[in-house]
Amino acid sequence: MKHTHKIHGIFAALLLVGILGTSCTSPLDTDANRKETPITPAPKVTPSSYKVEFSTAYGSMVVKGLPTIKIDTAASPMRFWFDITMESIDTVGKSPLMHGFRLRLDSAAGDGMIVPLVTGQVQILADFGPNWGNLQTYPSDAKTNTASIVIAEHPYEVGKPRVVTVTIYIFVNKDNYFSPARQEQVLGTFTITI
Numbered sequence: 001m002k003h004t005h006k007i008h009g010i011f012a013a014l015l016l017v018g019i020l021g022t023s024c025t026s027p028l029d030t031d032a033n034r035k036e037t038p039i040t041p042a043p044k045v046t047p048s049s050y051k052v053e054f055s056t057a058y059g060s061m062v063v064k065g066l067p068t069i070k071i072d073t074a075a076s077p078m079r080f081w082f083d084i085t086m087e088s089i090d091t092v093g094k095s096p097l098m099h100g101f102r103l104r105l106d107s108a109a110g111d112g113m114i115v116p117l118v119t120g121q122v123q124i125l126a127d128f129g130p131n132w133g134n135l136q137t138y139p140s141d142a143k144t145n146t147a148s149i150v151i152a153e154h155p156y157e158v159g160k161p162r163v164v165t166v167t168i169y170i171f172v173n174k175d176n177y178f179s180p181a182r183q184e185q186v187l188g189t190f191t192i193t194i
Helices: 002-023
Strands: 049-056 059-063 068-072 079-089 098-109 111-116 122-127 135-139 146-153 163-172 184-193
Touching (some): 079 163, 098 146
Antiparallel strands (some): 068 079
């Protein structure tokens, strides 16, 4: 009799475990219901306007074509995407080394810090003379044709547009690699209004 009660008790326990095991679904089970929350990236906005100021001893520079400037204003600090081509003007009789450049930069923070653009994020159109094949494109690097950018948000004023200054500094032939060509420096700003 005791033996039968023991078997009935074990059977009841196994039955209870079986019922409980099938009535509950672990969130780790592959077929368990899951709540999916779609992650929608913040929309990138374009500036309402921008002003460009690039000048050197060998002329000035203007935007060539339509620049691409996208801004994630939901991030803090804001983040920026650029694809901008610049070309030299007013160069007659001045012989600049740099005739233009293209800046392509993804998701840079507007935190006011100096960011070196050493991985070819700037493509420099330069003429180092006949020894170097005249007008050619060179990528920005860490020692010869260096480039850097500073993206700084202006203090926000309620009810007014947001303003950002983007400063670009390019130093061509910094280590005199392209001898006998001289060195040349270009500093310019984009003032972006959002």
